[in-house]
Amino acid sequence: MNRFIAFVKKEFLHIFRDYRTMLILFIMPIAQILIFGFAITTEIKDASIAILDKSKDEVTRELTQKLLSSGYFNNDAYLTSESQIEPAFNDQRVKMVVVFEPEFGRNLQKEGTANVQLVCDASDPNQARMLSQFAEGIFASYASQGVVKGIQPEVRMFYNESLEGVYMSIPGIMAMILMLVSAMMTSISITREKEYGSMEVLLISPLKPLQIIMGKVTPYVMMALINAVSILALGYFVFGVPVKGSIILLLMECLLFTILALSLGILISTVAKNQMVAMFMSMFALMLPVILLSGFIFPVENMPLPLRIISNIIPPKWFIIIVKTIMLKGGGLLYVWKETLILIGFVVLFVTLSVKKFKIRLQ
Amino acid sequence: MIEFKNIHKSFEDVHAVDDVSLRIEEGELFGFIGPDGAGKTTLFRMLNSLLIPDEGQINLFGLDPVKEYKKVRQIIGYMPGKFSLYYDLSIEENLQFFATVFGTTIEENYHLIEDIYKQIEPFKKRPAGKLSGGMKQKLALSCALIHKPRLLLLDEPTTGVDAVSRREFWEMLQKLKEKGITIVVSTPYMDEAGLCDRVALMQNGKIHAVAPPSEIVSQFSDPLYTIKVKNNYKSLQALRQWEFCENVYPFGETLHYLDKRNNVSADVIEAYLSSQQLTFDKVEMIQPDIEDCFIALTHNVG
Ligand SMILES: Nc1ncnc2c1ncn2[C@@H]1O[C@H](COP(=O)(O)OP(=O)(O)OP(=O)(O)O)[C@@H](O)[C@H]1O
Ligand SMILES: [Mg+2]
Numbered sequence: 001m002n003r004f005i006a007f008v009k010k011e012f013l014h015i016f017r018d019y020r021t022m023l024i025l026f027i028m029p030i031a032q033i034l035i036f037g038f039a040i041t042t043e044i045k046d047a048s049i050a051i052l053d054k055s056k057d058e059v060t061r062e063l064t065q066k067l068l069s070s071g072y073f074n075n076d077a078y079l080t081s082e083s084q085i086e087p088a089f090n091d092q093r094v095k096m097v098v099v100f101e102p103e104f105g106r107n108l109q110k111e112g113t114a115n116v117q118l119v120c121d122a123s124d125p126n127q128a129r130m131l132s133q134f135a136e137g138i139f140a141s142y143a144s145q146g147v148v149k150g151i152q153p154e155v156r157m158f159y160n161e162s163l164e165g166v167y168m169s170i171p172g173i174m175a176m177i178l179m180l181v182s183a184m185m186t187s188i189s190i191t192r193e194k195e196y197g198s199m200e201v202l203l204i205s206p207l208k209p210l211q212i213i214m215g216k217v218t219p220y221v222m223m224a225l226i227n228a229v230s231i232l233a234l235g236y237f238v239f240g241v242p243v244k245g246s247i248i249l250l251l252m253e254c255l256l257f258t259i260l261a262l263s264l265g266i267l268i269s270t271v272a273k274n275q276m277v278a279m280f281m282s283m284f285a286l287m288l289p290v291i292l293l294s295g296f297i298f299p300v301e302n303m304p305l306p307l308r309i310i311s312n313i314i315p316p317k318w319f320i321i322i323v324k325t326i327m328l329k330g331g332g333l334l335y336v337w338k339e340t341l342i343l344i345g346f347v348v349l350f351v352t353l354s355v356k357k358f359k360i361r362l363q
Numbered sequence: 364m365i366e367f368k369n370i371h372k373s374f375e376d377v378h379a380v381d382d383v384s385l386r387i388e389e390g391e392l393f394g395f396i397g398p399d400g401a402g403k404t405t406l407f408r409m410l411n412s413l414l415i416p417d418e419g420q421i422n423l424f425g426l427d428p429v430k431e432y433k434k435v436r437q438i439i440g441y442m443p444g445k446f447s448l449y450y451d452l453s454i455e456e457n458l459q460f461f462a463t464v465f466g467t468t469i470e471e472n473y474h475l476i477e478d479i480y481k482q483i484e485p486f487k488k489r490p491a492g493k494l495s496g497g498m499k500q501k502l503a504l505s506c507a508l509i510h511k512p513r514l515l516l517l518d519e520p521t522t523g524v525d526a527v528s529r530r531e532f533w534e535m536l537q538k539l540k541e542k543g544i545t546i547v548v549s550t551p552y553m554d555e556a557g558l559c560d561r562v563a564l565m566q567n568g569k570i571h572a573v574a575p576p577s578e579i580v581s582q583f584s585d586p587l588y589t590i591k592v593k594n595n596y597k598s599l600q601a602l603r604q605w606e607f608c609e610n611v612y613p614f615g616e617t618l619h620y621l622d623k624r625n626n627v628s629a630d631v632i633e634a635y636l637s638s639q640q641l642t643f644d645k646v647e648m649i650q651p652d653i654e655d656c657f658i659a660l661t662h663n664v665g
Contacts, residue, residue: 002463003464003466006459006460006463006464007460007464010452010456013451013452013456014449014451014452017451017490018451196445196446196447196449196450197446197447198447198448198449200408200413200441200443200447201441201443201447201461201506202464204411204412204413205436205464205465206436206464206465206466361412361413361415361432362408362413362414
């Protein structure tokens with residue numbers, strides 16, 4: 001046991017003394033989440049919009065004022081007829097046109113509802129969706145302030161959903177960071193021992209192979225969990241992304257995924273001859289699929305069939321589904337047991353393979 | 364006693380160790396001398412159980428490294444060819460780590476490493492990566508010794524180390540030998556052979572001779588000449604074409620020349636060189652050293 005503790009201690013020293021490792025471990029997750037988070041919010045800062053107000057009453061003027069003072073929109077032009085909408089889009093400046101129906105204010109007062117049209121330039125669908133959602137959010141918040149009665153409080157949800165970008169990217173970022181920290185860092189740290197020849201000494205020491213593996217892995221499990229927690233905390237405090245389901249369950253799933261990634265890392269290290277190879281293998285064999293095929297950036301549903309089939313053997317895909325379900329929908333184990341079982345299956349497979357391949361000898 | 368019996372080991376198409384048989388006595392300081400790729404490392408790794416021989420048996424103090432690898436690993440202090448310490452850990456942390464991993468403490472076996480470790484102890488907080496070659500080597504040796512091994516297995520310990528440190532290192536080995544530790548060491552430097560009790564000359568996986576260094580030199584019966592010439596390359600060519608030439612090779616600044624005839628004198632060689640319009644400073648008969656023996660042995664085979 002002393003041996004094992006000494007080994008883990010040594011691993012921690014390696015981690016703390018290498019500023020690049022520290023950078024990857026602690027700065028990168030934070031940087032990534034901030035980049036992903038703010039990239040989405042800044043995109044809609046000061047977007048040019050045009051107003052076509054067919055009502056020109058007090059309410060529409062107030063709403064226009066609210067839109068423009070939100071900081072998200074810049075007024076580019078007041079239009080006078082529908083025929084001006086297309087030209088406004090065509091000169092590329094205007095991203096969205098807000099069309100108030102005639103008698104807007106009166107309708108709202110009399111019937112409790114009024115129609116406003118949000119015409120978006122859909123050549124950038126992502127942006128269009130977000131712009132419209134922001135505008136909707138602003139309308140909804142106006143409505144819910146009690147100025148007008150009879151509007152369902154659920155409209156406020158729209159406002160939250162306008163931040164969907166961050167919502168959706170947090171599970172993906174978690175998958176990516178956990179994969180990176182666990183798989184890449186362990187595979188590199190094991191191959192470094194091979195490269196420097198110290199693995200030969202470790203192998204002939206009384207340390208058991210399992211102790212060597214566990215000793216390598218333990219610090220990274222801790223690091224990965226710290227990362228998972230800090231991502232969740234950042235998401236919550238900076239972007240207001242709540243965890244609706246059980247945090248314990250979520251962390252257990254993170255642990256499971258971390259173990260999976262670690263076993264992949266060990267597997268890579270049994271094949272890779274040196275640190276460079278290990279790094280590239282982790283990059284191309286692990287990171288790229290995570291980024292491209294797991295649904296992190298491109299929704300799985302939109303992929304061509306062959307890729308959709310391949311995405312099933314990408315463990316992060318299942319992890320992302322689990323995290324989304326627990327975090328955003330508040331689902332319990334009942335909702336994610338299938339995905340969890342799939343992950344456990346992967347873990348068993350990779351652990352078996354990597355322990356088998358990790359030899360007591362050199363060849 | 365350590366015994367190799369008809370050991371073979373191949374990697375794909377390379378026959379790295381080819382039918383090696385030899386005995387090393389307990390308490391000996393034994394050297395494997397051979398150039399790059401001779402198979403020294405491969406042989407060491409079979410002895411310390413990291414590799415399994417394709418054929419043959421190894422007996423290490425009555426243990427079989429294939430079957431009883433756990434016991435074997437406990438009694439060996441191994442220093443791999445590459446510097447195997449952790450650069451980012453300090454001298455002290457390295458030693459502490461290896462002591463704990465091998466189930467001992469620095470205090471318990473301090474007497475063994477004291478002479479060596481004392482020299483680097485003033486810098487014990489310094490990371491191993493910032494040490495000079497000689498200091499690294501002392502630390503590596505301390506780490507290999509810390510669990511009081513019966514056999515010290517050192518793979519090219521002096522490669523990349525300056526001449527002074529090399530000499531110091533061999534003095535340390537002599538002292539360790541006096542403490543009763545069996546030491547097996549490999550080196551590509553012929554001049555280090557003379558410091559071993561016995562040496563094995565190794566090339567292309569084969570052992571060409573096993574004997575005390577003095578004996579290897581004295582077995583060398585042919586007269587050997589050293590020739591100082593102006594143009595080494597031209598002279599080498601000319602001598603190679605001479606019908607009486609047994610072997611000729613560059614040796615430092617000079618050429619070493621072996622004649623097929625037994626009683627040839629320096630004058631004859633000088634005459635030949637003059638007849639070839641080659642200018643030379645001196646032709647002189649000399650005592651062969653171990654490198655000459657090595658070249659002669661491998662020349663006959665190749
Ligand atoms: N793991 C391996 N895979 C393939 N070939 C190998 C392997 N290890 C050694 N060899 C080959 O076996 C031969 C002997 O190598 P070995 O390392 O034992 O020599 P050496 O005497 O230690 O040389 P060096 O001075 O370079 O350390 C070389 O030709 C080498 O290329
Ligand atoms: Mg070698």
